[in-house]
Amino acid sequence: MATSSVNQDIERFKRLINLNRPFRKHLICQLVTGTLLIYIWYQFNGGFIPWFMKHRIPSLSLGTDINTLYYFSQSDDDGSKIKWSHGTNTIADLDKALSKMIEADVMLKGEGTDEQTLIPIMGEPRTMTSKDNEGPQLSDWLDKVTYTGSKGIKLDFQSIDAVEISLQKLKKYQSKLRFPVWLHANVLQGPHGNKPEVDKTRYFRIMKRLFPQCTKSLGWTTGTHTDLTLSGYTWDMVLDMYHLVKEWDLEPPIVYTVRATLIRNSVPQLKWLTDNTRSSVLVWKAPEDRVMVEDLMYIAFKFAPHNSYFDLNDKNLDNFVQTNRHQSKEKINPLVLKRESVIFKPQAWVKMGLYIEEHSILPSEEALVLTSRAVYVLTKTKFKPSEHLTLHGRVQFLNRKNREAVFGETGLNIYVRPTAYADFENIHGIRCFLGVDGFMKVTGSNLKEKDFTKTHRITPGTGACYRFSVTDKKTDIVLRVNVVHDCHTLESVIPHEETHAELKVPIPKDLDQEEHPFILKLEDSKRHAIIDELHIKYDTKN
Template identity: 25%
Template sequence: MTFVEAFLLIFVARHVVCADYGREMRATRMSVVDFWKNETMGDGLNIRVAHGVNSWPDLVDQLHEPFLNKSMMIEGDVFLQAHRRPRHRAIPVMRADTKMADRITFKEWLREVAIMKKAIKINFRSNEVVRPVLQDLYASQADPSSPILQYPVILHANVFRSPRSIEPEVDPNTFVERAKSLFPDATLSLGWTKQADFSHLNPKYKRLTWRQLLHILEYIAKLDQPVMLSVRLSVASQSKEQLLWLLGMDKSVSLLIWSDKEDKILDWEPIIELRRSTTKNRILYDLEAQHRKILQTVANEPIENAPSFSLSQWRAVEFDSASAMVSTVVRSEKGPAFLGEPTALLLSQIPPPKYPATQSIEGKVHFLPKAMAEDVNVDENSGMSIFLMDKVQELDSPKIRDALQVFVGYDGRVKIENAELKSMPYYESKSVGQLPLSECYSFKVTDKGWRVIADVWTIDCDGKEKRKKRHLKLELDTPFQKGRSLRNVVVTKSGDGAIDFLLDELRHSSAPFLPSLALITAFMVIIRGVPDDKRDLVCCTHHGVESNCELLQIAHN
């Protein structure tokens, strides 16, 4: 290599490093929730949004707006302007109700709004405009001559199709993946397409279902950047539980609740509870004046709700999947959700107790078949599995072998199976039962060390017990583990990716051994005549198990 070639190589390398360093230093990775914390006094109801700032006159108005009505976010709509002549490249322009000569390009718009010290929201109105706009944003971060984007940038697209839609949806895969690769510093905002005659729509379409929630998770589960969900006020009022689940996720997720004149709210209690159950600035409101006035007049003291799932007590472990399907476990304070192929595990962080203490795992499982499940043969082993295993350090794949399994299938099949009993023929290897088909089941698994008990029963998915409650109880004797310790708890998915499920109120707890009065009396008789230095030996070897000698000794004294 000559001196000139070496010099050019070093120059190019320094140029690349400096470009990446500049982009890193000029990142806008900040959610609007954090950005507006001070300006809104911690209340998302206090934001002001400037809609449809798509022309030069609109930009001038933003520069001279009254202080009391000053907006905190500028919103623009961008689409691709095609030319009649093939040699002219289509460019992103802002959608404005003006003559063609007055169109403002996206680059011009971005240059002007970048100096206004406000959050920027860019609405993508077609699939074709996604890539060129993101390339312009990427270039704006790397170009030293461009205005510095020091404030949050929100990239919004209506990626979910609504009933009676009057616009095409933007492909969610294209939007999310390209935003993730070209401009990962932005907040991604996902919404639903505009509708015709919303007020006359069937009420069943004015809510977010659990299946739709899992569909949303397929796109945001593995995103590192902040995510915002744009939800209509009428839909939010019918989807309180689903939205609280999203807000309880262990990642930066926020809501933008918006309304127009077609929103007729008869019961404000769910919206008020949403507002009071979360940190107030986690939900932003872009409402009509009459709707904003109602929320401003009601009490908004925070409600302290204990989480039904402890994020600190369960650790997620994920393995790579060869399938293109999104396969993971998503954790929320309301419970975990298992998606796709069974490649993710939840490991309890509670150490297994020593015998004769017991441990239990209980909760509710809500099975949600994917749309494709209607056209394929679902694996009969699809369902939820709780594994009780000796050493979790040996996990090197999602397929668990040589462990005791408690299985609750989507079709109501329940079983306890011990794969460790290869050399112990005097133990039963499994216990199997069948419940009626139900979307939701409650369960409680009790591990006594020498026996495992599974109680499973049918419930309504809203938490109420069915009138004809069907209950199943299975038991299976099992040998002790080494050291007389009970097993570690692992929760996972079984079968294939056609059946997803949510777990609600998942808890793992252990109960200490409390000897009965009869047992204490019997041991007191045994040790009464034994010398003090021999009492521990007698106590700990009685029945060949480790009993709670300290409690018996205290009772004797």
């Protein structure tokens, strides 16, 4: 009975279709249209997952440029929890490197000899003393790594000659590389380092053409020294890297690799660099390096967990960082906290001037970099003259354009009681000038009252660095300056007990004494000004 009923239903359905041909055409059109829409959806999104979900949730898009912390979900968005396998240049080493970031070196077979070939192999030139200890070919290494569990890879290029042929081979594996791929090269000369073996222009041109979908790992060449107390990544070094990233229009993910023994005097510079390029740092340690744990805690204190990685090649140090990074404030050098008390606050200042000048104002919590006289900054808050209120700061002048300083003109202006400042050429107020050559001057700027001017000269230091303060005491302007000889070291945060130079200038009584901002501006564009420790302090002792 049941079978007969089903047969009757089928016959009725057939008669319905035969009698209603428009219905049949409608059904066929719906199937074709639905199939076409599914095909278009798949092609547009690169799969069934919507493109906007891939954008918002990077872990859904497993490609070579995926954020490393998204890929290693066990890291809890903390770079110190990423495990590293360092110098993984053999097939045997790969078997031991599951669930890690695998760092390996790439060179050409026979590199640096008369027998150099175009075959990329794994290893470093300094370790290749004979053919017997040559590493596997890059293609064999990649064959193995694509089938070796959950991992990420970092390829460290030892010379520019190996880059193009290696990336051509890597590109052939791209569809199989469903994990983070870091491409690393030391592209600039760093502390105690030699000239880079990788030409930066050729490297970026090749990388952007063949394999741009990666984490760009960039570094400086480094060396060691018997005394590293004065060593570090200088402002010139990080500015060179900043302009390199901007020149080649590099987009995140970007990581700067820095040597652990050189970070003591470098954290403000490195933090400024990452802030201005939306990047991270990776701290690495050479086997022969002796690392102070308080320096590692300095990095942990200043960099968010998702913006700092540690490849220390030392189990004890790795455990120490993981255990203590969230209590780093208790384990850093006390001078770090002293610097934090006078840290620059960009949100308290306003940018003014010709914004068409690219890279002219580069702020971060670590420092303010001024590069052009056509731009300037002023405080959002306005202040009344008070003997208890003082603007403090420190300025270091860099001669990056290799230009001769002009006496009385090349330096920093600090404007007090400005009444007109919409035009950078015609700021009205009291001008306190500090020159790169130690020349000091307090005078009126575009004011009718021009009978108050006073100058002084202080012997500059070799670092062209000064600590300054300006106090408006209603009837007098007081400009104090100290020469700072070791502006780049952590110890340089210690203030001087005595003032090296002071200008106390009486000002006309009829000058406006209402609320006004403070303004900082370069007098000319022959120097870059690195300004830090910039803060306004209310002190009843003044």
